Amino acid sequence: MRWLMIFRIALRALARNKLRAFLTMLGIIIGVGAVIAMVAIGEGAKSTIRSQISALGTNVLIVLPGSNVQGGVRAGSGNVNTLVDADARAMTRELRSVAYASPVLRRQEQIISGNLNWGTLVQGVAPELEQIRDWQIESGRFFHDGDMGSAAKVAVLGQTVARQLFGADDPLDAVIRVRNIPFRVIGVLVGKGQTGQGQDQDDTVMIPYTTMQKRLMRITWLQSIVVRAVSAEKVAEAQQQITLLLRQRHRIAEGRDDDFTVRNLSDIAEAAQSTAKVMAVLLGSVAGISLLVGGIGIMNIMLVSVTERTREIGIRMAVGARSKDIMLQFLVEAVVMAATGGIIGIFLGIGSSQLLKTWAQWPTLIDPAVVAVAFFFSGAVGVFFGFYPARKAASLDPIDALRYE
Amino acid sequence: MSEVIRVQDLIKIYHMGDVEVPALRGINLTIERGEFVAVMGSSGSGKSTFMNILGCLDRPTSGNYWLEGEEVASLSADDWARIRNKRIGFVFQGFNLLSRTTALENVELPMMYNGFAGKERHQRAVEVLNLVGLGQRQDHTPNRLSGGQQQRVAIARALVNKPSLILADEPTGNLDSATSNEIMGLFQQLNSDQGITIILVTHEPDIAEHAKRQIVFRDGEVIADKPISQVLVELES
Numbered sequence: 001m002r003w004l005m006i007f008r009i010a011l012r013a014l015a016r017n018k019l020r021a022f023l024t025m026l027g028i029i030i031g032v033g034a035v036i037a038m039v040a041i042g043e044g045a046k047s048t049i050r051s052q053i054s055a056l057g058t059n060v061l062i063v064l065p066g067s068n069v070q071g072g073v074r075a076g077s078g079n080v081n082t083l084v085d086a087d088a089r090a091m092t093r094e095l096r097s098v099a100y101a102s103p104v105l106r107r108q109e110q111i112i113s114g115n116l117n118w119g120t121l122v123q124g125v126a127p128e129l130e131q132i133r134d135w136q137i138e139s140g141r142f143f144h145d146g147d148m149g150s151a152a153k154v155a156v157l158g159q160t161v162a163r164q165l166f167g168a169d170d171p172l173d174a175v176i177r178v179r180n181i182p183f184r185v186i187g188v189l190v191g192k193g194q195t196g197q198g199q200d201q202d203d204t205v206m207i208p209y210t211t212m213q214k215r216l217m218r219i220t221w222l223q224s225i226v227v228r229a230v231s232a233e234k235v236a237e238a239q240q241q242i243t244l245l246l247r248q249r250h251r252i253a254e255g256r257d258d259d260f261t262v263r264n265l266s267d268i269a270e271a272a273q274s275t276a277k278v279m280a281v282l283l284g285s286v287a288g289i290s291l292l293v294g295g296i297g298i299m300n301i302m303l304v305s306v307t308e309r310t311r312e313i314g315i316r317m318a319v320g321a322r323s324k325d326i327m328l329q330f331l332v333e334a335v336v337m338a339a340t341g342g343i344i345g346i347f348l349g350i351g352s353s354q355l356l357k358t359w360a361q362w363p364t365l366i367d368p369a370v371v372a373v374a375f376f377f378s379g380a381v382g383v384f385f386g387f388y389p390a391r392k393a394a395s396l397d398p399i400d401a402l403r404y405e
Numbered sequence: 406m407s408e409v410i411r412v413q414d415l416i417k418i419y420h421m422g423d424v425e426v427p428a429l430r431g432i433n434l435t436i437e438r439g440e441f442v443a444v445m446g447s448s449g450s451g452k453s454t455f456m457n458i459l460g461c462l463d464r465p466t467s468g469n470y471w472l473e474g475e476e477v478a479s480l481s482a483d484d485w486a487r488i489r490n491k492r493i494g495f496v497f498q499g500f501n502l503l504s505r506t507t508a509l510e511n512v513e514l515p516m517m518y519n520g521f522a523g524k525e526r527h528q529r530a531v532e533v534l535n536l537v538g539l540g541q542r543q544d545h546t547p548n549r550l551s552g553g554q555q556q557r558v559a560i561a562r563a564l565v566n567k568p569s570l571i572l573a574d575e576p577t578g579n580l581d582s583a584t585s586n587e588i589m590g591l592f593q594q595l596n597s598d599q600g601i602t603i604i605l606v607t608h609e610p611d612i613a614e615h616a617k618r619q620i621v622f623r624d625g626e627v628i629a630d631k632p633i634s635q636v637l638v639e640l641e642s
Contacts, residue, residue, distance in 0.1 A: 005517055016505055315501045318462070319515040319562065320490020322483045399462050402501060 006325070010332040013309075021337055024301040027294025028341030028381065029348060032374045035287035036349025039370045041356065042280030044363035049276045050232055059232045060132060061239060063087075063225040063246070066259040081221035082250055082259045085209065088126070088225045090245060097238035099230045102126035103222045105212045111205060112177040113165040120161050121204045122178060124212025132228040140172050140187030143208050151210040155183040159191040159202035176205075181215055183207060232273065235264050291374075294341065295381035302334050302389035313393050314401025327394035334386020335379060342378025346371055408474065409570055409602045410436040410459060415468035417454050417625075428454040429465070430625040436604065438569070441596040443613035443633070444606045446622030452606055453574070455622065459604065460493055460572050461485040473569055490518050494563025494571040498578040500555040502547040508534060508558045509543040515566050533561040537591060553584035560591060564601075571595070573605045577612055589615040 014021040065083040091101040105124035110117055127143045130136070137156070147154055155176060162171050171185045192201040213219055229238035239262050246260050306313070313326055321329075350371075353364040415432040418425050428451045436442055446452040457463035458470060461477060462485075470478040477488060489495075502511045512530040521529070534543050537557040547555050556576060563571050573592070577585035593615055595601050607613050619636050621629035 009517070311501065312503055315503060316514070316518075317486065318460075318489060318495050318501070320486050320518040320566075322486040322518075324483070325486075325518060399457055402497070 006328050006332050007336070009329050010336050013329075013333055014336060017305075020301065024298055025337050025341035025344065027297035028291065028338050028378050029294075029345040031287065031291030031294040031381075032342045032345025032378050033348035033352065034290050035284065035374045035377075036346060036366070036371060037352045037356070037364075038283035038287040039280065040349070040353035040364040040366045041362060042276070042283045043365035043367055043370075044353075044357075046273070046276040046280060047365055048363045049272050059229040059235050061227040061229060061235065061242065061262055061264045063227060063242060064261045064263065065221070065223070066257070066261060081219070083222045083225060084220065085126075085222060087246060087249055088222070090249060091225070091227060091242060092128075094245060095238065095241045097229055097234040097241055099228045100128040100132045101225055101227045102128040102132055103209045104129075104224045104226055105209055105217060105219075106223060107212075107217065109178050109205075109216075111161065111165065113174060116165050118161060118164045120158075122212070122216070123204055123206050124209035124216070125206050126209055128228075129206070129226065132226050135192060136190050137187045138190045139170075140185070142187055143206075147208045148210050151214045152208060153181060153183045153211060153215070154186045154207065156187040156189060156206040157185055158189050158204040158206075160200055161203060161205055162188050178205075178207075179216060239264055291377065291381060295338070295385040298334055298337055298382065299385035299389060302330060302386055303392070305333075306330065306389050306393040309393075310396065310401050310404040313396050314398050314404065317396070317398035318402060323394040326396075327390045330390035330393045331383065331386045334390065335382035338382025338386070339375070339379045342375045345378065346375060349374070407438050408435055409438050409440070409472070410434075410604075411469075411471045412458075413469045415455075415458065415470065416466050417451075417458065417463070418466045427625050429458075431468070432627060434620065434627060434630065436602065438602055439596070439600045441593070441603045441615075441617045442605065443616035443619045444604060444622065445608060445610075445613055445619060447608065449624075450622040451625040452622045454625075456572055456574055456604070456606055459570075460495060461488050486518075490515055491566050492568050492570060494560075494566070494568040496556070496559050496563050496571060496573040496576045498575040500547070500552075500559045500579070502555055502558055502562075504547055507544050507546055508539060508550065508561075511547070511558055512543075512561045512565050515562060519566065529565060530561075533565045534558070536564070537561045551584075552580050553587055556580065556584075556588050557591065560588075560595075564595070569602060571601055571603045573603065575606055575608070577607070577609070585612060 063083065065081065085103045088101040088103045091098045102125050107122055108119060109122045110119050111122075125143075126148060127145060130142045138159075140156070142156060143152075143154065146152070155178075157165075157171055157176075165171065165176065166174065171188060174185045175182045176185060177183070189202070189206075207216075209222070227238065227242065229235045242262050243258065247258060250259055252259060316326060316329075317323075350366055353366060356362040357364045412432050412434055415429050416427070417429040418427050420426070430451075432455060444452050444455065454463065458465050458478070461472075461480075465478050468478070469476060472488065472492065477485070480488070495501075502508075503514065509527070509530050512533055513526050516526045516529065531540065531543060534540050537560050539554060539557050539561065542550060542554065545554075547558070550558065560571075560576075563573075571592075576592075577588055580588060589612060592603055592605065596603050596617075603616075605613075605616055613619055614633060614637070616633055618632055619629065620627055
């Protein structure tokens with residue numbers, strides 16, 4: 001029997017009992033609608049959390065040189081000179097999980113400008129730091145690669161330093177002295193305020209790390225490398241890859257300890273993300289259960305329908321329908337109901353998540369894959385819950401079915 | 406004349422728990438093409454079981470059944486469905502039409518299971534409805550038709566795939582006597598004009614009189630099998 005015919009018979013049977021078909025579908029409609037709306041809410045929450053996290057800078061990693069162990073005395077991290085700027089360049093070049101990497105050297109220095117002086121933290125960094133720390137320039141410019149190559153004597157001031165040394169005056173193009181070396185001020189950073197520990201982030205001066213290495217500290221190694229992973233999810237991957245890369249570059253034999261440490265700030269990120277994940281799973285499973293309940297509704301009605309239409313089944317068998325034809329007829333009925341319910345549910349889900357977005361300002365995110373899965377799933381529910389009633393119909397004995405009152 | 410039906414040593418035993426209830430105790434008979442046979446007998450005589458086996462709805466416990474020369478008792482359920490579809494037309498006491506479905510669609514139903522194209526199906530259904538005198542009411546649903554009209558639709562449905570055999574199980578059981586005579590007249594006409602073989606189950610002697618041959622069942626055996634003319638003569642004497 002051709003499919004078209006089966007579809008027509010099924011549609012006609014459903015059309016004969018429109019209200020019942022609709023009420024049966026309602027379970028699936030609500031189920032699929034709930035799946036889509038809930039997943040949209042979950043995904044929306046996840047992406048909001050993600051962007052909040054990346055604003056916090058939690059996809060930032062810090063690579064520190066390892067500690068020296070001498071006679072059982074472990075000196076604490078940062079006193080091995082194995083970390084070099086080539087390591088930082090290799091990270092950005094070779095690791096896909098790393099977006100930016102910048103060497104960092106720091107030292108407390110006394111800065112002199114005219115008749116004023118101020119003690120502050122001088123940091124030698126690369127131009128990438130602007131992206132890594134997401135720290136914009138308020139006026140002037142940040143370093144560029146040219147400043148790096150020439151170890152230029154240029155400086156970018158934090159807000160606090162600018163205020164202490166220049167007050168209301170414009171510090172741009174002014175000259176400051178660090179250990180008697182003149183630096184030209186090329187930019188001022190926007191204010192970043194205090195850290196959680198009460199440290200004033202704006203009390204700093206940034207200069208190219210090459211300048212710091214050659215002119216101020218006279219060293220060739222680095223004190224640390226700050227790295228920004230491409231996304232918060234990639235932090236763990238970046239950490240792993242950096243470890244592998246540095247072990248390779250530093251020729252550390254299998255079984256020997258690292259001569260560096262990679263630290264991340266992603267504990268908060270992990271907590272927040274796992275919360276979002278748990279929420280998404282919870283919402284999704286609640287919605288999934290309602291889809292299941294919808295499926296049971298279909299099975300229930302199909303069983304009633306098979307009993308009700310026993311005589312019809314008998315008639316169809318008497319005039320030549322095979323068991324397979326009867327089975328397909330009822331199965332197609334169930335699938336048509338489930339799939340139609342699925343389509344309506346998809347629109348309901350998309351519509352309600354749009355409503356939530358516009359009225360309640362909830363960030364919702366509709367994933368086409370979820371829509372496709374929800375539709376496929378509703379069809380599968382039809383097959384699954386339609387199978388038993390359909391088999392029951394197909395296994396009826398035509399003689400008994402014809403006699404059924 | 407060729408054989409339409411031949412049964413040999415047909416035995417059917419039902420199992421009611423541990424008890425064996427024989428419904429047919431070895432039936433042997435032959436029905437030729439173009440015959441009009443009335444099967445009679447009280448309830449429990451085995452006539453319904455016999456008809457179910459002839460209609461490929463039930464399997465005999467043992468024995469053989471040849472339909473147009475083909476042994477069918479041992480065929481698969483799907484083959485039976487095909488035989489019921491193409492070679493046998495059923496007419497029931499309770500009409501057994503699909504409710505809320507027009508006369509035309511009811512008649513089209515058997516053709517839906519053998520791949521007739523839509524247009525052809527429609528044409529053939531209209532043709533058969535005209536043959537049974539219901540051409541004007543093809544769009545009526547069964548609840549808007551009288552009993553006699555419903556039975557005519559059922560007969561049209563039985564005829565639509567041009568079967569070699571029509572099995573009618575008490576087709577006049579739910580009809581008044583005037584309508585019964587009309588329906589029997591239709592059967593006679595189909596038998597004589599179209600040459601369709603008809604086997605009719607009834608327990609009313611005056612309905613059986615419309616047939617040409619009478620077979621009487623009792624306790625699972627055939628106790629009488631003779632032409633109606635002879636039955637009538639015996640009745641008079």
